Amino acid sequence: MASEKVVQEIFEKISNEIPGFIAASLVDIDSGMTLAVKAVRSDFDLTAASAYNSELVKQKMKIMRALNLKTGLEDMLITLGDQIHLIKLVGSTSFIYLAADRASANLGIVRTIVGRHATGLM
Amino acid sequence: MAAVFDGARDVLVISVVYDGPPEAGKTSSLAALAKSLGRTLYTPEALDGRTTYFDWMEYTGGRFDGSEIRCQVVTVPGQTIWAERRRALLEQAEVVVFVGDTSLSGWPGTLEQLSNLRRQLDQRSGPPVGVVFQANKRDLKEVVPLASIREQLEVLGWRIGVVESSAEEGWGTREAFVFAVRLALDRVRELQKRGELPKGSSTFETGEALFAHLKTFIEAPKEPVFLSERGSPAPRAPSADVPSGLIWPPVEGRIILHEATEGLSTVVTSKGDCLAVASKPWRVHSRAAASFSGVEEGRAALISWARFHAVHQTAISRRRCIILVAEDSAPESPWRLWQIMHAERSLADILIESFAASTFAAAERIADCARLLINAQQRLALPCTLYTIGQNELGDPMYVGLMPAIDERPLPPCDAYAVATELTQLIQRRARDRSREVAGALKNLPPSRAAFDGGREIFDRLIHELER
Numbered sequence: 142m143a144s145e146k147v148v149q150e151i152f153e154k155i156s157n158e159i160p161g162f163i164a165a166s167l168v169d170i171d172s173g174m175t176l177a178v179k180a181v182r183s184d185f186d187l188t189a190a191s192a193y194n195s196e197l198v199k200q201k202m203k204i205m206r207a208l209n210l211k212t213g214l215e216d217m218l219i220t221l222g223d224q225i226h227l228i229k230l231v232g233s234t235s236f237i238y239l240a241a242d243r244a245s246a247n248l249g250i251v252r253t254i255v256g257r258h259a260t261g262l263m
Numbered sequence: 264m265a266a267v268f269d270g271a272r273d274v275l276v277i278s279v280v281y282d283g284p285p286e287a288g289k290t291s292s293l294a295a296l297a298k299s300l301g302r303t304l305y306t307p308e309a310l311d312g313r314t315t316y317f318d319w320m321e322y323t324g325g326r327f328d329g330s331e332i333r334c335q336v337v338t339v340p341g342q343t344i345w346a347e348r349r350r351a352l353l354e355q356a357e358v359v360v361f362v363g364d365t366s367l368s369g370w371p372g373t374l375e376q377l378s379n380l381r382r383q384l385d386q387r388s389g390p391p392v393g394v395v396f397q398a399n400k401r402d403l404k405e406v407v408p409l410a411s412i413r414e415q416l417e418v419l420g421w422r423i424g425v426v427e428s429s430a431e432e433g434w435g436t437r438e439a440f441v442f443a444v445r446l447a448l449d450r451v452r453e454l455q456k457r458g459e460l461p462k463g464s465s466t467f468e469t470g471e472a473l474f475a476h477l478k479t480f481i482e483a484p485k486e487p488v489f490l491s492e493r494g495s496p497a498p499r500a501p502s503a504d505v506p507s508g509l510i511w512p513p514v515e516g517r518i519i520l521h522e523a524t525e526g527l528s529t530v531v532t533s534k535g536d537c538l539a540v541a542s543k544p545w546r547v548h549s550r551a552a553a554s555f556s557g558v559e560e561g562r563a564a565l566i567s568w569a570r571f572h573a574v575h576q577t578a579i580s581r582r583r584c585i586i587l588v589a590e591d592s593a594p595e596s597p598w599r600l601w602q603i604m605h606a607e608r609s610l611a612d613i614l615i616e617s618f619a620a621s622t623f624a625a626a627e628r629i630a631d632c633a634r635l636l637i638n639a640q641q642r643l644a645l646p647c648t649l650y651t652i653g654q655n656e657l658g659d660p661m662y663v664g665l666m667p668a669i670d671e672r673p674l675p676p677c678d679a680y681a682v683a684t685e686l687t688q689l690i691q692r693r694a695r696d697r698s699r700e701v702a703g704a705l706k707n708l709p710p711s712r713a714a715f716d717g718g719r720e721i722f723d724r725l726i727h728e729l730e731r
Contacts, residue, residue, distance in 0.1 A: 145438055
């Protein structure tokens with residue numbers, strides 16, 4: 142796992158490269174606690190969102206086990222009315238959670254940029 | 264502070280304790296973590312920048328089986344003289360973050376404290392308590408290489424995660440904390456599986472409540488306490504809604520009641536005295552014999568005792584009140600007389616704190632305290648000991664103990680021999696390994712330091728006992 146300093150630098154880059162960036166966090170799957178956060182909007186409760194999304198990831202993993210799927214979970218894309226949420230798995234114990242404004246951001250670009258920087262977090 | 268599931272608020276409360284040798288960076292780590300998480304630190308007492316009780320931070324985040332996780336995070340004091348406080352805090356830990364000083368000079372002390380931790384954790388019951396090793400001070404030039412740290416830990420039988428950090432520069436502390444929470448949840452799951460996860464509200468809701476507990480039950484002379492006497496409920500503790508006429512002094516007493524009586528519960532000691540654990544540094548006490556069959560009898564006792572307080576007003580600490588409280592809600596309930604006082608530093612506290620400083624400074628404090636105690640004995644008709652006497656703003660002795668009953672005879676005038684004995688016992692209990700050093704420092708003090716009644720005799724006796 143990259144150091145805290147490196148994670149913060151990566152989040153800075155992501156926030157600069159993604160139009161409509163709202164917030165991002167690196168989240169521990171098991172506890173739902175955030176290892177690093179970056180938000181440009183103070184009204185976005187990143188702590189709560191990260192915690193709830195860890196439950197989502199755990200449920201998804203449970204479903205995969207129940208279906209006996211012999212593959213790994215890479216990412217989850219969620220489209221809301223005015224936001225895009227991306228959950229990108231980083232290793233087996235954490236994930237990046239990112240929210241962006243749907244009007245400004247492009248799903249493909251978000252996925253590509255986060256995917257590129259996620260390797261720096263391993 | 265131990266793990267508990269609060270069903271009413273749907274939250275799991277866990278305790279994360281930061282241990283480590285003195286000056287390894289426990290407080291700095293918690294300060295960095297608090298800053299990172301947007302929280303504030305509560306430190307009830309510190310001396311020259313060093314923690315004497317604990318640092319406390321609360322953080323709610325994450326999810327456990329759909330419930331929020333509320334982390335109560337405390338650091339322990341690292342110095343040997345606070346060993347009892349450290350032990351009390353570690354007993355509550357769900358997980359320990361061991362902050363190791365990985366500088367070349369600090370490493371031996373780190374390994375020693377780690378052994379100490381193992382001995383402590385081995386005595387814990389239930390599932391094993393997880394430990395995260397936070398290898399701190401990685402910003403320094405001369406540090407133990409990471410590979411060597413891992414190797415040495417393994418050789419010592421520690422199969423634990425290692426997280427590098429620099430609390431000074433503010434990195435690595437969050438990672439260590441999250442890792443620790445993960446381990447704590449493992450323990451909680453095990454407790455759940457065994458049906459041993461307590462349910463209800465947390466033992467200490469705030470850092471202030473923990474501080475009051477440590478001061479009341481860890482620092483106070485040891486005697487068995489129990490919550491009720493032969494099945495009967497303990498007397499009701501004082502509360503802020505006591506009617507007028509049953510508090511003295513009427514105005515200041517009412518203010519004290521509002522501050523001191525939040526969330527009190529009574530415990531009864533084996534002697535029958537009543538103590539109430541307060542949420543702030545207050546002492547709330549009632550003697551076994553301070554129970555009266557009716558309110559009028561109780562009120563007469565309150566008035567007499569108020570006069571007793573007034574007579575000694577210039578010699579006792581200021582923030583005090585006395586209050587009459589019905590022991591229960593029955594119409595024929597007896598009434599109990601309580602005293603509430605703000606805990607002030609005693610001479611014993613001053614001395615214990617001085618042991619953390621240089622030996623010469625400790626010797627100077629010993630000389631000061633001896634003089635103040637003899638002075639107090641000569642001036643005050645109250646029981647004067649290192650624990651009941653403190654110092655006011657003018658540097659004069661001040662009575663900071665519980666007020667005795669009117670008919671309770673004060674201790675007989677304390678001679679130099681008795682003062683020397685009390686000092687010797689305290690030094691040997693709190694700084695045994697430095698007794699000879701202290702004796703040497705006392706010998707080197709200027710003769711003027713012993714220029715008070717019985718001073719020379721106290722010094723000679725103290726030096727003799729400490730050198731044995």
